Amino acid sequence: MNTNFSYQQLYQFSKNIFLKIGCSVKDAETATQSLLSADLRGVDSHGVARLSGYIRLWEAERVNASPQIKIVHETPSTSVIDADKALGLVAAPFAMQVAIDKAKHVGTGWVSVKNSNHFGIAGHHAMMALEHDMIGIAMTNASALVAPTFGKERMLGTNPIAVAIPAGIEPAFVADFATTTAANGKLEILERKNLDAPAGWIQNEAGEPTTDAGGIKKGGMLLPLGGDREHGSHKGYALGAIVDIFSAILSGASYGPWVPPFPAYIPMPENMPGEGIGHFFGVMRIDAFRTAAEFKEHMDKWIFRFRNTKTVAGQEKVLIPGDPEREIEKERMQNGIPLLPAVVADLKGLSIKFNVPF
């Protein structure tokens, strides 16, 4: 049985844990907001369930709790940031703020980050742009779990892309998706229920299609969006590759099969070609193109028309990217965030270890 916790409870607890490992108050708050945005938006795999994972990375000295995040190169519209092994949860908002500031001055800002760690959910960072009447873009590479089309090695991470676009009366358009057919978290849920995975999600270690939901743990690989060549997996592979290149080769982070793993017990890859995990952020000021009022009026029209698309049998409505997450957030802010017993046990462990009330 799941137990519900209020956002405030989890916020206070996570913040206290981040303070205990040596984060500044500001960083602890930023990290907590990044982390819990996943729980609020229903991406349970990326929220407090990962808090102990981040702490283990700190214990393994792969995360620096008091980093000196620095701009190491810039032009009026670009910047490369060395995150100094910061929590990605902290480095990403820092980088987005740099992009927003550049957009204020020259219309857009584009920031590539090296030497970082996992940053939580991409959508949270992209959405920072919305209140400034700007479009926000966030992406990151991640440790390799995905085979390129025709390949049978883990070469790319799930490399998500998020794009947040302001609207007027309508809520913002917020797309946030891994460049694979399905996320690893969905496989774990199926496995727990002893269900098969749909065809096109994964292949086994030998590179053969499989529906074994536990296939990844046996050396298998996720497949790029599209699933197989006939269904366009070369497009998902290209998208994942673009995320990898923008995040890591522009910045000097590690890439491809050499991206550092999230679990601290997995050794770091040998001969890494760059430093840490890489992210890429983009911000475009709406009125660098046309007035925000005009733009929003047309976004509202776009959203209204798409929401009212005639539907196929059995479906009530066509969704706008961001709709499901926004509804979950509203519900969870009211009724609390449900946590699995294993996650609760994990947090209790942290509570005892760091002497922080839970």
Next chain:
Amino acid sequence: MNTNFSYQQLYQFSKNIFLKIGCSVKDAETATQSLLSADLRGVDSHGVARLSGYIRLWEAERVNASPQIKIVHETPSTSVIDADKALGLVAAPFAMQVAIDKAKHVGTGWVSVKNSNHFGIAGHHAMMALEHDMIGIAMTNASALVAPTFGKERMLGTNPIAVAIPAGIEPAFVADFATTTAANGKLEILERKNLDAPAGWIQNEAGEPTTDAGGIKKGGMLLPLGGDREHGSHKGYALGAIVDIFSAILSGASYGPWVPPFPAYIPMPENMPGEGIGHFFGVMRIDAFRTAAEFKEHMDKWIFRFRNTKTVAGQEKVLIPGDPEREIEKERMQNGIPLLPAVVADLKGLSIKFNVPF
């Protein structure tokens, strides 16, 4: 039987046709280069096979052969261009040049274009950035043929995205793909051969999955990359939507179900919310992030490692985006461009009509 024509033959012919409708020499050459890049790269549906279609748009006064393409709004890193009903084949290179010039000054350039027409293949335009040691991005909306996830109306075009990234010793990385599972051209080939379409490519007018390769002509719809919800079609839908919004809502072009059709005999949509077709271009100067030499060294390493991924049974190698097109281009520059009898007949018709030797 196909007949082979040399690039030079088709170049001279297309250029002469564009001159006859009133294009300047420079525009006729630019349009021809854009158009034929599709034939060279093996995207036969977008090359000279469409020349008569462009001419019919001019005859219908939907294309302006002597446009005043203008920047109507700009900041140091952005620009909105009114293409004045130009051929997209001409407007797109104009816009890319503006983006390149901005990137020279402030690191990146981002250009949204309204009041344009079909621009040929996205990859050709994105690749303009390569010789400047810049990354090029090109996308466009197109008339509606695609149903959003859960929908049964044509709401989006095939809305392609191209990203061209320079490398060093290795050839450039050039991804260029429609945001649908499969392109309409592939369906036409299957239909001609009386073959079924794979599941996940299209649905019929009632919104039911179908494998009828002629289904589009009967009122059916293409499906977003992913095919169905279980395989991530909401991601393909989001990508197509982002292309639509960046191309048209940032610029003031028409969007969604209101994008003007390519065939001149189809009436223009009623109550269009913007002007013509929209495109979006981005250019990032490599050394706005790190030195081009460092970047290229790592791109080479990335490409080499991915090309040498272990392969699944029956596949010789993992491809890098752009590999297949580059090989076709090399072959066709040597041996000529094969045209279907129907295309040859079409060009002969133009030859007679405009008194241009073929």
